[in-house]
Amino acid sequence: MKIINIILLGCLLTATASGQAATLPDQPHISVSGNAKIHVKPDTVRIEFQAIAMENDADNAKQMVDQQVQQVLSQLQKSGFDQALLTRADVQLRPEYEYIEKKRTQVGIKATRNLSYQLDDVEKLNKLLQILVKNDISNIGQINYSLKEPLQWQIKARDMAVQDSISKAEGLANSYHSALGNVYSINYQTHNAQPILMRAMESDQVAPSYQNNQIEINERVETVFLLKP
Structure with missing residues (x-):
């Protein structure tokens, strides 16, 4: 039974490694994640x-x-x-x-x-x-x-995440005395905007007061850049 378990585990690790290898190029490359977060006042x-x-x-x-x-x-x-x-x-x-x-x-x-x-x-x-x-x-x-028009803010945050990924990739390439080539792959999934609420209540108020509320928009993009020879 132990021998069977070892064989199965070895097959699983091999399949996982093969799946990961299929998503990356065979030539030199850099894989980075670009992130951006912006706060927008709700309307x-x-x-x-x-x-x-x-x-x-x-x-x-x-x-x-x-x-x-x-x-x-x-x-x-x-x-x-x-x-x-x-x-x-x-x-x-x-x-x-x-x-x-x-x-x-x-x-x-x-x-x-x-x-x-x-x-x-x-x-x-x-x-x-x-x-x-x-x-x-x-x-x-x-x-x-x-937000009445959340898409424009999501696009803005996404563009910031893209620029963050480029900046990270260029910085890494320069540190290794190399230069970026073309983009090999992009993995992007949008995220829903989330409200950040701050509630203040004074002793003489008959109803709660909601102030300084913001919508938080997070964007993330994962990019693989090829390196120039």
């Missing part, structure tokens, strides 16, 4: 929240939730926000129970409506949060920062 943000009410019956619960939504819409319009940017899902109803004297007893009907608002001016986020809290929207969920 759009989506806020998810819920209107919730619990009443004795479903009709009253739904009515209370609808009133909350109408209050939010009215306040948005008064404050200069576009009502059309508010997305509203259907109202969800479910019974709520409590154990009273060890007996499961229905205590009401809970109505929930999921909502989200796409805000194109990030500077107005705190004002929007204030509106939601003042209108009894206490269940504020995810705040998703993004």
Whole structure:
């Protein structure tokens, strides 16, 4: 059994080495990784929240939730926000129970409506949060920062990663008293932009304040350069 294991391991190592060798040229070369990271201020943000009410019956619960939504819409319009940017899902109803004297007893009907608002001016986020809290929207969920045109920033970061790979390759070649030739291969996979959020909250605020948010874009490119004879 030990002999079989050794043979199998030897075959695996041989196959792995052969696969790696197939991706590299037979002539002198340099393999480098170019990296770039840029931080961009987001220009759009989506806020998810819920209107919730619990009443004795479903009709009253739904009515209370609808009133909350109408209050939010009215306040948005008064404050200069576009009502059309508010997305509203259907109202969800479910019974709520409590154990009273060890007996499961229905205590009401809970109505929930999921909502989200796409805000194109990030500077107005705190004002929007204030509106939601003042209108009894206490269940504020995810705040998703993004870019309206992320592709242009990804291209910029990618070009920086390419320049980084060239600089590294040229530096290595010079150190070994050689010179770069043509590019043999390029391996590139794009990465999604990730938000970096910083949250600040003052004692006299009724809603959290989100400031200094950035979108981090990372790009990496792996390149094999041939060396001139």
